[in-house]
Amino acid sequence: MLRIAIVGATGAVGRECLALLDGGIVPVERVVPVGSARSVGRDLGAEQALSLPLAPLVTVEELDPRDLDVAVFCAGADVSSREAERLADAGVLIVDNSSAFRMRPDVPLVVPQVNPGALAVRPASNLVANPNCSTIQMVRALQPLHELATLDSVVVATYQAASGGGVRGLEELAEGSRRILDDPGAQGEAGGRFGQPLPFSLVPEIGLQDDQGLTHEERKLVREPRKILGLPGLRVSATAVRVPVFHCHSEAVHVRLREPVTTAAVEKALAATEGLRVYTRSDSPSYPMPRSVFARPEDRALVHVGRIRVEPEDPRAVAVWVVADNLWVGAALNALQIVELSVKNGWLG
Ligand SMILES: NC(=O)c1ccc[n+]([C@@H]2O[C@H](COP(=O)([O-])OP(=O)(O)OC[C@H]3O[C@@H](n4cnc5c(N)ncnc54)[C@H](OP(=O)(O)O)[C@@H]3O)[C@@H](O)[C@H]2O)c1
Known part of the structure; x- marks a missing residue:
């Protein structure tokens, strides 16, 4: 105890x-x-x-x-x-x-x-x-791909919810959205939790930019997976974007592997991984969305992976769409x- x-x-x-x-x-x-x-x-x-x-x-x-x-x-x-x-x-x-x-x-x-x-x-x-939070859901989807055919490099774009900005972030999105619905001409103000107004928009800058133009959030997405996966040389390129969604981060993750793979092999590897929920093309819809993470109580604890595909011209290039509750999983x-x-x-x- x-x-x-x-x-x-x-x-x-x-x-x-x-x-x-x-x-x-x-x-x-x-x-x-x-x-x-x-x-x-x-x-x-x-x-x-x-x-x-x-x-x-x-x-x-x-x-x-x-x-x-x-x-x-x-x-x-x-x-x-x-x-x-x-x-x-x-x-x-x-x-x-x-x-x-x-x-x-x-x-x-x-x-x-x-x-x-x-x-x-x-x-x-x-x-x-x-x-x-963005790193956690990404590495949970990356690890089975690494075990399948060894990661070479990763390119990720994140679509991060307002709850990543805490209680104040949630309030700012709710109040700002209401204000614009009441008065469509209203302009939000810069500043606040997201730097720029988030309602009915999106902000492609999470945290301050460094002298090379990467934001803090993007630096974390580059460095942290290397330490967790024990791959100090892993190349990761990230664009982190705040979107006007209350809960759950989404990510488009593009991976280059050392060995060629098939979509069926990737789906099988992901489906065999504890804690992942996999959506294939025979599912409807064939992808998770922020709201679907709340469909069943047990879904909040899972990392949801869909849009699983191998590039037709390059069997070493895999793309997946990953959604998870940033407050729980992240x-x-x-x-x-x-x-x-x-x-x-x-x-x-
Ligand atoms: N939100 C996410 O998705 C997420 C994901 C991963 C990691 N994190 C990390 O988790 C942490 C919390 O994030 P959050 O989103 O929960 O933020 P939040 O909603 O803004 O909550 C901040 C908390 O910190 C407390 N606090 C502030 N100053 C304090 C002080 N001097 N002494 C004691 N408590 C103090 C606040 O208490 P009062 O209410 O009394 O001010 C509040 O409980 C951050 O480090 C964040 O980077 C957040």
């Missing part, structure tokens, strides 16, 4: 962490919700109708490491950089959703279905990083599956 803190419990990812704990993903003795000073006094148990053994909400500075086995951080990179190592140094296992520690050599970057071996032993740093569920695997491996709890 674990004593666990959810840092950022009032946020888009944190709320889903609490819901997944309420569903029993790992056995808990005590759950400590953590928020900013603004949220002290909020009763998240009542707000979310949870039946968890929930402590009162505290600030991160008030967390006592002696009362905790594990803390899941979902409050942004600033909070993680400032507070996570204090707890880790005192013996608390940190599972961090932010980008603060992902590329550190002493911090495993883990997708339990893809590189579970990274958690065979407890990291000396007591830090485990959860990858970027964040809360992956983080708690890291906790689950750590317990299963016998070094936590």
Whole structure:
């Protein structure tokens, strides 16, 4: 039975962490919700109708490491950089959703279905990083292709939902859409969570651009799969786009393999992979969409893959369309599956 803190419990990812704990993903003795000073006094148990053994909400500075086995951080990179190592140094296992520690050599970057071996032993740093949401769903689809015919290079375009921008991102899309429906002449303002107005538009820039013109999000899509898949030389080219969809990220993933393959072999490899739902041309529709991820409760936990095809002129070139719930598969569920695997491996709890 674990004593666990959810840092950022009032946020888009944190709320889903609490819901997944309420569903029993790992056995808990005590759950400590953590928020900013603004949220002290909020009763998240009542707000979310949870039946968890929930402590009162505290600030991160008030967390006592002696009362905790594990803390899941979902409050942004600033909070993680400032507070996570204090707890880790005192013996608390940190599972961090932010980008603060992902590329550190002493911090495993883990997708339990893809590189579970990274958690065979407890990291000396007591830090485990959860990858970027777009990276997670992509590597879950890439791994079976790599096992089938060895990845050579990847080109990906993402279509990322507003919930990737947290609670504020969801509010901005809802309010901005309503404003334009009420007054079609209304112009949104630059700034805000997405840099540019998102309603009825899209924004091909997620995070700041670096001096080579890549955005932060695109850099993550280039670097993180190399570490997770253990392929430091993998070439990845990414364009990350924010779209006016509330939930679920979609990706057009084009892969070049070392060996020629057939569409049937690719479909078979993907269908044999745990946690993927595969759509073939005999399905109607033959592709997943953000809304279809909510069709059945069990679908939220899966990575959905369709439009599977091998280029007619090049049997080493494969294209797939990948959709997943960024708040679950891309964040809360992956983080708690890291906790689950750590317990299963016998070094936590
Ligand atoms: N959204 C996604 O799809 C997604 C996917 C993968 C990873 N992530 C990562 O997960 C983290 C959270 O993202 P989100 O989308 O859930 O953001 P969010 O909805 O904006 O939530 C942010 C949370 O952080 C808390 N917080 C802010 N300042 C704090 C402080 N000084 N001390 C303690 N808590 C503080 C907020 O608490 P208050 O309510 O009290 O302000 C809130 O609970 C980020 O690092 C993000 O990059 C997000």
